[in-house]
Amino acid sequence: MTAIYNVAPNAFNADKDEATDLExxxxxxxxxxxxxxxxxxxxxxxxxxxxxxxxxLQAEKSHQLQAKKHKNSLESFCDLHPEALECLIYDI
Structure with missing residues (x-):
């Protein structure tokens, strides 16, 4: 049995195609x-x-899922509405 599987080596660069390749x-x-x-x-x-x-391979898939950053509700709102008062950031 000599099977070699090339999967996403870096979880931070994994996109949707690489995830399906891993599956x-x-x-x-x-x-x-x-x-x-x-x-x-x-x-x-x-x-x-x-x-x-x-x-x-299953462990790698699990690690990739855990490595993805999950946004909170404010971050999601600010992605949609960057001009909102809650999303403005000031340097003092």
Whole structure:
């Protein structure tokens, strides 16, 4: 089993296409793990390695989701209405 998956290495630069690439890689790794375990048996080292790959890809997806900055309601409002009094920033 020699599968190489290229996924988004930097969570801060991940865009929507890379997220779908990561999801595709996870689905492909799951299919590969299932077929590997069917061929070699559930207790084989190759089966364990295949599921480790799936676990690592899922962990990367989780890390990318946590790395995204979540805006609060004021930040969302200011994105839509930067001229509002609540959004003005003064340097004194």
């Amino acid at each position: 595709k890689a996870i689905l492909s790794a799951i299919a590969e793990a299932r077929s590997t375990c069917e061929l070699n048996g559930d207790g084989s080292p190759n089966c364990a390695v295949a599921w480790d790959i799936v676990e690592e």
